[in-house]
Amino acid sequence: MTEFFKHLKYVLLDNPITLIAGIMFLVIVVVAVMGSAIAPYDPLASNAALTLKAPSWQHWFGTDQLGRDVFSRVLVATRLDLVIAVSAVAISFIVGSFFGSLAGFFGGWWDLIVGRMADTIMAFPLFVLAMGIVAALGNTVENIVYATAIINLPFYARVARTEVNIRRNAGFVSAARLSGNSEIRILITQIFPNILPPMMVQISLNMGWAILNAAGLSFIGLGVRPPDAEWGIMVAEGTNFIVSGEWWLALFPGAALMLSVFCFNLMGDGLRDLVDPQQRT
């Protein structure tokens, strides 16, 4: 374990950007967890007298068209966006790597079917597929999560398949076989933990993509329902106010969105360094 932490410390210090990304990630998680506890105003409370006020000392990020405090909404939206990202990626990861591992380990029919299904999903323009799923099922947070999960499945399936395939006949696996372990047991206990590292990178990158996806859906009107605060829908609504000069409605949630996605992407790089120095990109 100390080896791990020594390695972690080395990676973080060697690459200051990864350190910064790590800190940003912690901040995001803290804000998400604490949510409305730290928000100065009620994110849902409208106020007729204070609509569209520019940023000031009372309202750091200004107010929106219904008089709601933008800063509070941005803070509270952190949780919703993080939840969307984490759930979508988690489902994607679990289901995708499960089938991918089966395909990589057993080959044959498994490989064929999983491969074809992954190809079918990947053949669709991904965003349009997400749009189609949400349009068909209705725009609730659950459906957005499912749609995002589905379009990301193939990546995990592919990575899992490749990684499992490589290790299928490795030394330690053969040893486990000789010891009498069943194939399934080998897959779960021996191989799976070893493929986790390369998957972690993919997970981190995907989280950023999941948030952007939800934002894009909101822009078209298929995002979360009002009055929920979510960065994407705040940016989408805010773009209507840019030309008339109320730039703060779109800028702050957009900046929050960008910083989070930025953070996840950089973390992905950091995780890659942590996990497999040879593949550092």
Add this chain to the structure above:
Amino acid sequence: MDRRNFLKTAGVAAGASVLPFLKYLPAEAAGRNDTLVVVTGNGPNSMDIHRKGTNRPSYQIAVNLYDRLVGYSTKTLENGSLMYDYTKLEPEVAESWAIAEDGKSITFKIRKGATFWDGAPITAHDVKWSFDRAVSLGGFPTVQMKAGSLVNTDQFVAVDDETFVIKLLKPSKLTLPDLGVPVPIIINSKLAKKHATEKDPWGTEYLHRTPAGSGAFMLDRWDPGQQTVYKRFDKWTNGKLPGILRVIIREIPSASTRRALLERGDADVSLDLPPKDFAELQGSDKFTISGVPIENSMIAIGLNLDFEPYKNKLVRQAVAHAIPYDQIFKQAAFERGIPMWGGKSAKPETIKWPQPFPYDTDYDKSKALLKEAGYENGFEVPLAFNLGLAQWSEPLCLLLQESLGKVGIKVTIDKIPGANWRTAALVEKKLPMHVKAFGGWLNYPDYYSFWVYQKGRLFNSMNYHNPEIEELTEATLHLEVDHPDYEPKIKRMLEIFFDEVPLIPIYQPYLDVAMQKKVTGYKYYAHRQLDCRLFDKSGSA
């Protein structure tokens, strides 16, 4: 010299030497004042208003590229805006008309010398063919014709080339005005019949893409999804020749881009901006904002009587007292309309329509009514709105949600996209509470009642059924306004609307159009389309 001017002059120089390739429009100095640039959110999906599935923006083709027997004259409002006058019709293709003594028919004299774009004279036979087509193809056009009692093809007779007679099933105040709506266009029947087939006797395939009319403007080009360009028909004789030679209508889906284009001077006229933008541009001396209250139209909340709590009139009245009228009017509508709340008495004093309903924001009264109805602890209800109208609907719903929460009614908001809206709200009528924005083309309260309050009608999304309303509507629909029975019956009808409130109006919306200062001649019509014939850019430039 900025880049745009440079391109124009360079283009003219080059263009003069490659004349046949008219790759751009003449950009000489005068050119710009003869061309009107309009930006809108959605464009036409067909050149044929009679076709099934034709969308609203296609109506502008019927308005500008085709003529009708009669047109609406113009009246000027106090704020200087021009508006159509449906009580005074003016000649268009018909240069005169007369109602028979027995009131059972109207005879129209077709204008001598009027021709279609291809030079063929307009005859009564063309009119009959076109009217037959309108009532035969079905769908919305047929229903609209029916509103004016124009139902069967044997009602239309072409006595000779210059005389056209409409036989009336019953005398109705709605027949003549119905001839001015976009639907009864006059099509070049000879040209259309050339392209008709056995399977397609009305030439729908051809007319879908190519208009064959006599209107003041002809189609220069149509790039579906991008732009529509009209050019003036110089031989138009059915009215005063337009001052504009060319109209370019560009489809720009993003509202903020439309506003930017207008403000930077790249567009002359902009439609479909959010009410906030219109309110802001109002004070500017660079733009004219024409805000005309849309007739026979109200933004209202519909309460579905299939939903248990709303079966009780007291609950509906309670909701009517818990609506934050003022806040909605200011924050969602930016005061682009006329308030429809705060009426003084439960009995209407006039038959003016729309008029304010006798309700105010009064949470105590609301809570008392709920208690009396047995809903002291409130209830839960979903509130739905049409995603296509989100610009003002969404803030309206959010404010309503907050306000109803104060009397214990917990509201969840449903955003319903376009096509699904019609099905859920109007066909299946299954939305417990929803935003209504119906506007009737013919401006009478009985017409509104016909579409919205009568049982089973498409726009009766509240599942409202009242035998007395049925009777009153039937009685008044075709009655003349100055008939002695009309006023008392209408007053009774309005009294019932006030009391029963299955529909709670909030405000009568404006139709806003933003124009550069030098553009004059905008005229408001019930069909809300731009009539390009009156526009002028040369005047106060």
Add this chain to the structure above:
Amino acid sequence: MNTNSKLMIIIRRILHAVPSVIGIIIVTFVLTRALPGDPAVYFAGPAATAESIQEIREALGLDKAWPEQFWIYVSDLVVGNLGVSISTGFPVAEELARRLPASLELTLIALIFSISIAIPLGIAAATRPNSWVDQVCRLVVTAGVSLPVFFTGIFMIYIFYYILGIAPSPLGRLGIYFMSPPHVTGFYTIDALLVGDLEVFWAAFVQMIMPAITLGIFTLAPLARMTRASMIQVLSGDFIRTARASGLSRGTVLYKYAFQNALLPILTTLGMVFSFMLGSNVLVEKVFAWPGIGSFAIEALIVSDYVAVQGFVLAMAILYVILNLTIDIIYTLIDPRVGLDG
């Protein structure tokens, strides 16, 4: 021996694509049937009654059972009939043919822009790994991929068009006073050049600048990263060491030997990026009023025009399959290592 096995691989890859296409057809059908909204209601128009809606439903064949509808759908497909769009009234095939060049033209320009920045950045980063150049490169491209595309687009319009006035009006493919050149490829730039019309060429080109940059920023990251990774791998190879030791100039080593050998993975990424762009330009098209297939898809989806959505998704999916196949084939043909164990 070699060519034979390569041919076999190519044929096998083409056959592999067939089940995907079948899967796509089925999924498209099911998905569009699941869309909310009743096309019959849309068609019947305002003021329709329950009877007229039912009439139209029968005319459209929507009252038939799903398997029967599927059979009709497939038999139409086989003869290339993608149906008639409900919302636009035009055959879907015609709409796609009209709009695809618009999207392709934009995507290609965006790609060229992206490549011209990403590859030099990637090479620069590869030659100085872990230096500040490397870090800056990493930050810049990651920032690009972290912004929602519609956000970038609208801010660009706001700053460059509305405030500074240096960008052309975001009106679509051509400014107000320009008419499109005679149709040959559908690419306004190429068609204008074909008739020697420089004004229209320039007018079409400037309209593409802002949307192309918006699209291109988003794809800097994968391209730059792959270039960097691939170059690093190649630069550490023995043959490079030999080339350096032989005294060849830095430039020659870098471009003649290293880069050319690093090209293969870059090409694959290019293909991926291109297909990704083609699908994700939906949002850019909405912001810039670009009449491409992306905006067609959104409009169709919002009004539940199932015929148009079906046609669009199917066409895009098949395009992808062809694209990926082409890349696979090029890869197979170029890469000397493939096919040796065949």
